[in-house]
Amino acid sequence: MSIIQHSNLLQNTERGLYCPAGDFYVDPKRPVKRAVITHAHSDHARWGCEHYLSSTAGEHLVRMRLSPDAEFDFLRYGETITHHGVKVTLFPAGHILGSAQVRLEHNGRVAVVAGDYKLGPDSTCASWEPVPCDLFVTESTFALPVYRWRDQTEIFAEVNAWWKASAEEDKCCLLYGYAVGKSQRLLAGLDASIGPIYTHGAVEKGVAAYRASGVELPETIYVGEVERKADFRGAMVVAVPSAHGTPWMRRFGKVSAAMASGWMMVRGTRRRRAADRGFVLSDHVDWATTLKAIELCDPEQVWVHHGYSAILARYLQSIGRDAVALDQAERRDENEDDEIDQAEANA
């Protein structure tokens, strides 16, 4: 297999995206010496590197998830540092708090690694912005035309309506979202006038990091701190998906459970989850916004990874763009974030 490389700026290697000119990795898959990480999700922020660079906005989250023994540097959005002649700048990716696109510049050429990103509003993190570049590296988690997100205000209205209706039936609502990012975005969208809001342990840790970073969230109560016989009728509990179907659920009495994720778009996935409701809310780009982002950055070349890579690359080629799929095998990403949750829940 020939090496996929863009000048000496970026190279696709076994260990992940490597910058030969600067001798560092972006979101490495294995422990390396120097890593620039786009955000705190564990498939991007891996353990075991000696030195990490990430955004100031995500400092609390990154420190929460990585070993304190490593060395850290934090960089504000828009600020530039130079490493071995490579200019490194971070721009908001709109995915979760502190998520960043990594802009690399060397010898007049510019590459942008977007990491996970989404377009559109999210009050818990800075919005994605287009960064003109020669090489754009995009994710493709939801890069199929079946994925089309609706406006988040509509989704939150549905979530709150479901909560209200369940509360009227004296049920407790269990709302599942990934521990870091999704849960806090959900919390920010909840109408706290309906009832009290509780959090699962894994979610509460993320909430604390968000609050410490200055993000405003409604008042929450950590489930682990209330007495066992507490009355949960009419309450909302935000939890991680891996808590579903475990004995932990029992204390809430009669519940209505819902999952919030982009995967909820497809009926088969929704039904397999065995939740009562599925809300389509994602922190990744959908089909249309993926294309829009590429249009706005208008790169010479696009690298696609992290999902439906081959399909998106083929489509981009068909509309006249130079595009390369970095990973060929079809991947089911559906579980990826669950594993994070699992690790969190067990921590």
Next chain:
Amino acid sequence: MKRFADMYWRLDSTTKTNEKVAAMCDYFTQAPPHDAAWAISILSGRKIRQLVPSRLLRQWAAEEAGIPDWLFEESYSSVGDLAETISLVVPPGESVSDTSLVGWIENKLLPLRPLTPEQQHDAVVEIWQQTDPAMRFVVMKLITGGLRVGVSKALVTRALAQASGISSETIAHRLMGDWEPNAEFFHRVVDPNEGDTQISRPYPFCLAHPIEQATSPDRDGGAKQAAEIAAVLGETTDFAAEWKWDGIRGQIIRREGETFLWSRGEDLMENRWPEIEDAASLLPNGTVIDGEILACAIDQDGNTAEVLPFSQLQRRIGRKRVGKKLLKEVPVVFHAFDLMEVSGNDIRQQPFRERRRQLQQVLNPIRHPNLCVTELIDGNDWLQWATVRETSRERHSEGLMLKRWDSVYDVGRVRGTWWKWKVQPYTIDAVLIYAQRGHGKRASLYTDYTFALWDEGNLVPVAKAYSGLDDAEIRKVDRFVRQNTSESFGPVRSVTPELVFEIAFEGISQSTRHKSGVATRFPRILRWRHDKRAEDANQLSDLKALLPDG
């Protein structure tokens, strides 16, 4: 239509029986009668034949979405369901003022079929412009003829009973037989007064419950099985034992000089079994009999002789008209085992002992080779029956039926009255060679498998199976399929032959339509043989050795 689509999604989003019944009950209470009649029709599984060819729908959907055909196909392959793919890929429409379910079906959907492809195109695109994804999914399911709601008839019956205040037995009976989904039909279903006037209307069938037996091998004299079953059912004296035949369940109705022969799937089987209709014409008016249609030898004296294998009966299934030659080669006999109506009286509430006595009384005077009372199997203890059961296969039977002497004729599958005690299935170890995506809940996973056996160093497909693995195993196989696909043709993936599964099946027969030369009946996965490699799987000759003689 919106009301119906909402009910569909309510049903789809819950696995709780009570909530399903409530969703349907609400619908039946609120919907106009004509809509409700169509809803019954759809909910009870009556199909509308495909109205527009799928090939065209895919093409148009890709056009409307502004994507190339291959990308539509990739989307379809990921979603696993055509109607759903269309509902998601085509941009959402502006929902215009809603029409009733009847309005949609009768004025918009059914008229699609006779149109030219160009006219169909315009009509379908207009429908897309008028529907959001949730409603479009339901509409497309109706257009592609694949709306499966996943509620049993018993549940629909319960919802109707709840909505109307009429007993579910009466509702179940009124839903039987022939009817058109119109307002008048719905009124009849929920009418508190109406007597039954339709002479062709069958009774709902009573179904048997399987006896779950811990798998101990057969042909050991049956002692273990006998002990096991005694623990579940108690005394043999409470039960009658019959053969569990593998044919077509049927109900003969003789009323007002006319004969109606119904299948369990509620098809009126006209002219398909002329010799049985001939025999039935000898029955007195006001008689309804339950039994099994079987291929049977008839001896020289014109008496019913041994039952022939199902593969013989198969030669007559599906033939609307039967030729003289086939009639002669494969005679069929109605083995009667229950009586629901005699002299025009519904006797389903009388005990089985009494019904059986009257059945004999009705049939004894009728000497006809194509109609007989099924024999009762002698026996005083479970061991004796277990021993007899071991001979089932030789008699082309699937095992024993056990019926409580004091049981009423129930509607549907009620635990505790009729039991089927099947013989252990045949098993072979076969290799997974093809996989395809499943349906419904499993539409995005590879769950439909084809298995093969060795024949002179080649793997020859012998069975397709869908069920038998648990969720965790299905996910594992799904991952294996994705990582080991050697070739894809359409939705089917050919995989590296590595995984071995133990496959169980109920019967086997010779077949010219199968490459392997044999057809298996009701194949299913028993377990994943992690301990076996592909080369350890069975030979095709091992399977052929199980073929019955002749």
